[in-house]
Amino acid sequence: MSNLLIDNISMRFDLPSGGHVQALQDVTLELKAGELMSVLGPSGCGKTTLLNIVAGFLAPTKGRIMLNDKLVTGPDAHRGMVFQQGALFEWMSVRDNVSFGPRMAGQSASQYGANVDHLLEVVGLRDFKDKAVYELSGGMQQRVALARCLANDPDVILMDEPLGALDALTREKMQSLVLKLWKETGKTIILITHSVEEALLLGERLLVMAPRPGRIHKEYRLPFADLGVDQDLREVKKHKDYANTREEILSMIWDMEEEIMGRTQESAA
Numbered sequence: 001m002s003n004l005l006i007d008n009i010s011m012r013f014d015l016p017s018g019g020h021v022q023a024l025q026d027v028t029l030e031l032k033a034g035e036l037m038s039v040l041g042p043s044g045c046g047k048t049t050l051l052n053i054v055a056g057f058l059a060p061t062k063g064r065i066m067l068n069d070k071l072v073t074g075p076d077a078h079r080g081m082v083f084q085q086g087a088l089f090e091w092m093s094v095r096d097n098v099s100f101g102p103r104m105a106g107q108s109a110s111q112y113g114a115n116v117d118h119l120l121e122v123v124g125l126r127d128f129k130d131k132a133v134y135e136l137s138g139g140m141q142q143r144v145a146l147a148r149c150l151a152n153d154p155d156v157i158l159m160d161e162p163l164g165a166l167d168a169l170t171r172e173k174m175q176s177l178v179l180k181l182w183k184e185t186g187k188t189i190i191l192i193t194h195s196v197e198e199a200l201l202l203g204e205r206l207l208v209m210a211p212r213p214g215r216i217h218k219e220y221r222l223p224f225a226d227l228g229v230d231q232d233l234r235e236v237k238k239h240k241d242y243a244n245t246r247e248e249i250l251s252m253i254w255d256m257e258e259e260i261m262g263r264t265q266e267s268a269a
């Protein structure tokens, strides 16, 4: 099982105009195998940059990523990504999308078949396996994206606003599905979201980041994700600590955004 270490990461982007953006500054985090961390913060605080560095798509200017005591030097199958829009192969069937990774890894149909069928069952797509992706709704496409990621059996799943494009009801159903998959597979998950409610419901650990430079502002350990595995999420929201924590985080992010606006207006004046 995986242990993920984000070790003193900084990321500076040099701009063609000559300036630079300090997207991340001294970010250190450790995730144990099977932990689910949600990440929140105002726009531009470095959430996506951090996820891209953990995935190995970007090399940090300082620090390192270690997975199971091995240095991450580029993308590989140990870390799977799920994006806001599924990045699926539109022309392939649902089943071919889900089995894509194992096929590319050289597995035969008899090797991957049972697991792919199991995953299609778990995400509720058994009866849609022969449909083309373009025939599916947005929520179903995200189910395919989740199953496709799991078919590669990554140690860590990185999700960048995976439910952000869905309508409210579908989003709620998918939040329950993410919790179910988390418990069933025991995967380590980092999930970026702009929704405070979603971060509360899905984050066993919840990280609030601050901008300019992007850094860790505060971390919470919360009971709601565990409760949501067995309970209706609407019931979980009635938990005595839910509303207070929600208010606290909302005003924290509101204050950060006010400060950014203030700074922007000062520099424009």
Ligand SMILES: Nc1ncnc2c1ncn2[C@@H]1O[C@H](COP(=O)(O)OP(=O)(O)OP(=O)(O)O)[C@@H](O)[C@H]1O
Pocket: 013, 014, 015, 021, 022, 023, 041, 042, 043, 044, 045, 046, 047, 048, 049, 050, 214
């Ligand atoms: N390739 C790049 N070149 C220059 N600047 C970049 C690059 N990628 C990101 N940035 C800057 O780094 C900062 C962090 O960006 P990032 O996309 O990681 O933030 P975010 O918190 O994910 O934002 P959002 O919530 O809007 O998606 C921003 O100021 C962004 O403009």
